[in-house]
Every structure is written in C-alpha cells, then in structure tokens.
Amino acid sequence: MAGASVAVGGSQAAVATVDTTAGRAETAATAQAGAYDDTYYQDAEGKSGQELKDALHGIISDQTKLSYSEVWDALKVTDEDPANASNVVLLYTGRSQSKSDNGGDADQWNREHVWAKSHGDFGTATGPGTDVHHLRPTDVTVNSDRGNKDFDEGGTESDEAPGNFTDSDSWEPRDEVKGDVARMIFYMAVRYEGGDGFADLEVNDEVSNGSAPLMGRVSVLREWHEQDPPDAFEENRNQVIFDQFQHNRNPFIDHPEWVASIWS
Template identity: 50%
Template sequence: MKMRLNLSLLLISTALSPVALANTSYPDGYYLEAEGLSGNALKDMLGVIAARGQKQLTYTQVWSALKDTNEDPNNPNNVILYYSGRSQSKDFTSSGNNDKNAWNREHLWPKSFGFKRKDQWGYTDIHHLQPTDAEINSIRSNKDFDFGGAPMKKSPLNKTDYDSFEPRDAVKGDTARSLFYMAVRYEGNNAKMPDLYLVDDTSSSSGQPKVGKLCTLLQWHNADPVDDWERNRHEKAVKWQGNRNPFIDNPSWVNDIYDSRCNG
C-alpha cells in the first residue's frame, strides 16, 4: 500500500560547497500588480507577470543552458544531476550516446502532459528542465510526484512505484516550485500551450495537461524552502530565458494560492 504521510522531512544537506550567490534583486515594482491579491486573482496576475520578457529557447540551446544553470561549484567542467546529486562531466550527455549513465534533459512537468511539440514554449522552458541521469529519467518517465514506493537501486534517496515518483529530499521543494510555476505561467492563452493544472491525485495520463499530487507538492514546498543553490540557479535561468519564477522570489505566494485547496 502506498504510504500517505504527514510531512516531517529531515532535509539532507548537499555535498556542495557554498555557491557564489547571484544578484537576486529584480526591478522595483516588478510584482507590484500582484500585491494584495490571493487565490485565483493572484494566480492569474502572476501568470501575466511570469510571461513578461520570456524568450523561447531551442531544444539544442537547452543543453548549453543546463550546463550553466546546474554547474558544479566545485568543478566548472561538471554539472550536478538533479535526482542523484551526482557530479558529472558536462560533455557526458545522451546526445548521440545510449549510455544509461549519461545525462539528459528531464522535464519535471512531462512533455507528454500538454506539450509534445518543440514549438510549444513549455517544451524548452528551463524553469522546469533539469539535467538527470538517463536511466533515472527513464524510470521516472511521466509519473506524478508523491510519497512512497521503493528506493531506487541506482539512487536510493529517490523512490518510485507504479504511478508516482518521490525525489530526494534536497530537491523536493525545487520540484514543487517548478510545477507551481508551470501551472501559473501556462494558462492556455499564449505560447501555443494548453492550460496546465495541478490535481490532488496520481491519475495523470498521457495527453492530459495535468500533474499531481498537488497537496504533496505543497508539503514539499513548505518543508524544503528556497536555498542558495536554487536561488543561484534561478538567476542563471533568468539570464538565459528572460522571465522569472515568482515562487522562488516570493515563496509565500504558493500558500496564498493553493493552501485552501489542501487545508481548507
């Protein structure tokens, strides 16, 4: 039986040395229109703000972007892989390489759930793309995120079962904020994208623009707050893509929008 737990996470410290912090300031008034809002009104306004300045990357450019955003601060020739936490050569990718230990481009919001074409902006949005071990990426596939499952042999801090995937504690909050961003940024009115939405179950299926599990993601967001690594990565992503993830800049907005759906 899948475990349904009240969250009490012991967050695992990463082996990374302190990263050099990027300038995390944004222009005065950047979020002015969102001040004082909550619920759906806040969600809608953040969607407008999150779209501003966004540049659509090519899928080839994503390789270069991830080599920058996820660079190992201890070794500039390597990237830190998202699920495993392993430091690996930037050049050991799955591009033209079938080695299961190579790294590839993981869509945290599976592209089969709403954007299968490369001309759709979510396909190359690096706010939810991460470098991952190819084998672990394949095992995660397009499963929803939730607690439970068996530890993975290759990377036992991650767990999986037939319908869900639980990432290691150190990236639980990062995962949640990426998905909250996607659900706010893409509401079906631009970027050749459908309205992406979060559900509180693990019943997602290919072609439907939904991902779960909402209330688990909310718990992960609250238990694993934004840290220096995530903040620094965000600033690098902004330089590549031009737009911001409002839930990294202002984490309290997640609860302002979603808390009533889980704790109402």
C-alpha cells in the same frame, strides 16, 4: 534544495561529495529578490488567490523562448556545480558530472522535463517543452525510470538514484530537491494557462493523470515546498535564467508564501 551534497563521478561510483551551497550563503538572487517587488512583481503586489495567479501569469509570460537544442547549453550554466565549473549537478541523483558527458547513453545526463511532457502533450516544442525553469540535467536511466509519473510519496527505493522512491504511478525525489520539484511544478501551472497554442496546465490532487494537462499530487507538493525552502543553488539558478536566458523568473522561489495564497 536545502543544503544538498552531491556525489562526484559515475552513477555507481561516487568518490566524493561537494556541498552545493558552499560559498553561496548569499547569492545575487537572495540580495536582489526584494528589489524586484517594485519593478518585476509590481502588478502582483497586494493580490491573492486567482487574482494573484492571473497577475503572475501575465508577468512571467514575458520571456525569451529557447529551442530544444539550446536547452543543452543553458543547463550547463543554470545547473553548474558551484564546486566544479566543469560539471553540472544532476537533479535526482545529486551526482556532479562533466558538462560534456551528455547524450542518450547509460550513465550520461540528459534533459528531464520535471512537468512530464506527455501531461498536456507538448513534447519538446518551443515553449513548455523547452522552458528551462522545469528542465534539469538528469541521469539517462533515472529519467527513464521516472518517465511521466506524477509526484507522490512512497514506493520502492530507486537502485540508480538512492533516496528517490517510485511505484507504478508516482515518483518521490530525494529530500534535498523536494521543494525544488514542487516550485517547478507550481511555476508551470501559472506560466501555461492555455495560451501560446498549448494546453492549460494545472495541478490536482491525483496521480495517474496520463496525458491530461494535470500534475499531482498538489497536497504533497505543498508539503515539500514547505519542508524544503529555496536555497542558494536554486536562487542562483533562478537568477541565471532571468539574467542570461529566458529573462523571466520563478515567483515561488522569490516569494514562497505565494504558493499558499494561490493553492490554499
């Protein structure tokens, strides 16, 4: 999420912008990520490819699981606007919106499953359906417009979320969060490997994956990951999830180079 500015106010009436990186040039995550190499990530050090993927799966599977109702409160902390503690920043629009303005009505925000919950048919079940590493506050209408589409480039620009594009089988997020989206998808493909009673989630280079436990397009996601490296907002989010909620980390925020090592 590189240097994103976010609109403040309702979905159609942006009255100001705030910089989500303001005052966070160096977060706790930035300062501490290397320290986790000898502790949290010690079993992954020196590994690559499938061996690295297996090691990371074992590491990040040790987590506290939230209920779907608990996700509401978690997102109010993980996605807090650094310029306004009463608001959260919505993923696709970049809008800063009151934490209390959540629900199911138009222009409210709700809980977006970045790995679409129908891809693997896990719904809102505790586990992949409630994992806040891929759940984000999103405008209700935009969440519906994205639906369960895979990620790819192209299409028509979204009226509700300028900078995002969509066609019949894919969604392209705005540039400022392309890398964030990619790293959330890569996290899910490592965390959920067929245990926990859920499907083995994997990335592929297709779209229109339907209800299969697959998400594409991996070649595009890799490009987005490279083009939009982790910034202070994303690093802080990873740290908050680790410290306060699930007690596990997204390794591709801490070690972006591991993406190429696993999906070469």
